Amino acid sequence: MLIDLGILIVGLALLLGGGDLLVRGASAMARNLGVSSLIIGLTVVAFGTSAPELSINLLAAVKGNSDLSFGNIIGSNIANIGLIIGITALARPLSIRSQIITREIPMLLLATVITVVLGSDFIFSKLPNYFERSDGIVFLLIFCVFIYYTATTVIRKRNSDTLLTQATGYSGKFQLKNTFKNLTFLILGILGLTIGAKLSVDSAVKIAELLNVPEVIIGLTLIAVGTSLPELATSIVATYKDQADIAVGNIVGSNIFNLLLINGLCSTVKPIPVPAQGGIYDLAMMTFLTIILLPISITHQRKIVRWEGILLLLCYIGYTVWRILQSGV
Numbered sequence: 001m002l003i004d005l006g007i008l009i010v011g012l013a014l015l016l017g018g019g020d021l022l023v024r025g026a027s028a029m030a031r032n033l034g035v036s037s038l039i040i041g042l043t044v045v046a047f048g049t050s051a052p053e054l055s056i057n058l059l060a061a062v063k064g065n066s067d068l069s070f071g072n073i074i075g076s077n078i079a080n081i082g083l084i085i086g087i088t089a090l091a092r093p094l095s096i097r098s099q100i101i102t103r104e105i106p107m108l109l110l111a112t113v114i115t116v117v118l119g120s121d122f123i124f125s126k127l128p129n130y131f132e133r134s135d136g137i138v139f140l141l142i143f144c145v146f147i148y149y150t151a152t153t154v155i156r157k158r159n160s161d162t163l164l165t166q167a168t169g170y171s172g173k174f175q176l177k178n179t180f181k182n183l184t185f186l187i188l189g190i191l192g193l194t195i196g197a198k199l200s201v202d203s204a205v206k207i208a209e210l211l212n213v214p215e216v217i218i219g220l221t222l223i224a225v226g227t228s229l230p231e232l233a234t235s236i237v238a239t240y241k242d243q244a245d246i247a248v249g250n251i252v253g254s255n256i257f258n259l260l261l262i263n264g265l266c267s268t269v270k271p272i273p274v275p276a277q278g279g280i281y282d283l284a285m286m287t288f289l290t291i292i293l294l295p296i297s298i299t300h301q302r303k304i305v306r307w308e309g310i311l312l313l314l315c316y317i318g319y320t321v322w323r324i325l326q327s328g329v
Contacts, residue, residue: 004203004206004207004210005203005207007199007202007203008199008200008203008204008207008222008226009226010196010199011195011196011197011198011199011200011201011203012052012196012200012223012226012227012229013196014192014193014195014196014199015051015052015055015056015192015193015196015197015200015226015227016052016196016229016230017192017196018051018052018055018188018189018190018191018192018193018194018195018196020189020230021185021186021188021189021192024185024189025182025183025184025185025186025187025188025189028181028182028185050254050257050258050261050262051193052193052196052197052226052227052230053072053073053076053227053258053262054261054262054265055193055194055196055197056072056196056197056200056201056223056227057069057072057073057262057263057265057266058197058265058266058269059197059198059201060072060201060266061266061267061269061270061272062269062270063201064270065201065204065205065215066270066271066272066273067214067215067216067219067273067275068201068204068205068208068215068216068218068219068223069219069266069272070131070216070219070272070273070274070275070279070282071215071216071217071218071219071220071223071224071275071282072219072220072223072224072227073258073259073262073263073266074220074224074282074283074286075219075220075221075223075224075225075282076224076227076228076254076255076258077112077255077258077259077286077289077290078220078224078282078285078286078289078316078319079224079225079228079316080228080231080251080254080255081251081255081289081290081293081312081316082289082312082313082315082316082317082319083225083228083232083312083313083316084228084231084232084235084251085235085248085251085293085304085309085312086309086310086311086312086313086315086316087232087236087309087313088232088235088236088239088247088309089304089305089306089308089309089312090306090309090310090313091236091239091240092239092240093300093303093304093305093306094239094247094248094303094304095302095303096248096297096298096302096303096304097302100248100249100252100297101294101297101298101302103150103153104249104252104253104256105252105293105294105297106294107146107252107256108252108255108256108259108290108293109290109291109294111142111146111255111256111259111260112259112286112287112290113287114138114139114142114259115139115259115263115283115286116283116284116287118131118135118138118139119131119135119274119279119283120280120283128273128276129273129274129276129279129280130271130272130273130274131263131267131271131272131273131274132267132271133267133268133271135267136263136264136265136266136267136268136269137264137268138264139259139260139261139263139264139267140260140261140264140265140268142260143257143260143261143264146256146260200223200226204218204219204222204223205218207222213324213327214275214277214278214327216275216277216278216279216282217323217324217327220282220320220323221320221324228254231250231251231254235247235248235250235251238250248297248304252293255290277327278323278326278327281323281326282323285315285319288315289312289315289316296308296312
């Protein structure tokens with residue numbers, strides 16, 4: 001099992017490194033082709049931290065490891081709020097601007113409610129709970145509406161919008177002039193994501209079999225936390241640079257992408273079942289953390305303070321331990 005765990009760590013490292021190289025190469029090539037920094041930023045920033053989840057979940061869906069895919073998508077959202085915002089707020093209280101409260105968090109709440117409704121087939125039709133291909137199409141259509149609304153809002157508020165500041169700042173880091181070098185970054189990034197996804201999925205399945213635990217538990221824990229490392233790094237760095245909006249906006253945006261884009265693509269490729277053992281609990285926990293994110297963002301003069309960070313961390317740790325014990329490990 002130690003070998004499989006080592007392979008999993010290597011796979012996750014390749015995912016993270018591949019995602020970074022892909023972002024660097026794509027951003028530099030787009031800039032060299034004359035694409036505006038606004039367009040680069042709005043696409044690159046969002047895709048950059050979502051690339052590991054996307055590659056690993058698509059492969060898991062194609063290979064039939066749907067429980068692993070479900071666990072990673074929902075587990076990443078739980079970890080992003082409970083673990084990452086918790087740790088970040090514990091390190092330093094997070095000041096939240098109105099744009100996050102009035103635009104991003106309500107969108108995340110809407111995406112979460114839609115996810116729960118579409119994943120609760122038994123309640124509405126007495127059928128097993130699945131994210132069907134039709135559900136995937138609905139997710140993708142809503143994602144397109146989200147991108148359109150975000151882009152038009154950012155353009156209208158070009159001088160003051162936090163997302164634009166984040167986007168242009170991020171895309172401006174990579175201005176490589178050498179086309180060959182940019183293409184090399186792109187190819188290496190794609191290879192890293194592909195190989196990393198395969199290693200991660202294969203080793204995660206073997207670990208689940210050796211420990212006799214459901215794949216969804218491995219997805220909720222090891223894979224979810226591993227693929228959330230870019231969000232953790234971005235949020236902590238942004239917080240210590242007094243850019244708390246970027247820290248929280250990064251998490252909220254990543255969660256929206258996970259539910260609408262990644263879940264949409266994966267369930268369109270192959271329907272994803274909501275695991276019979278605890279899947280509804282996972283959706284409920286994700287919904288609970290998403291709901292409490294709004295009140296803790298608007299209280300204390302729009303700050304997420306340290307004791308609220310501790311509360312989020314305790315919720316995450318307590319739920320994760322309960323789910324592991326509940327699975328019979």
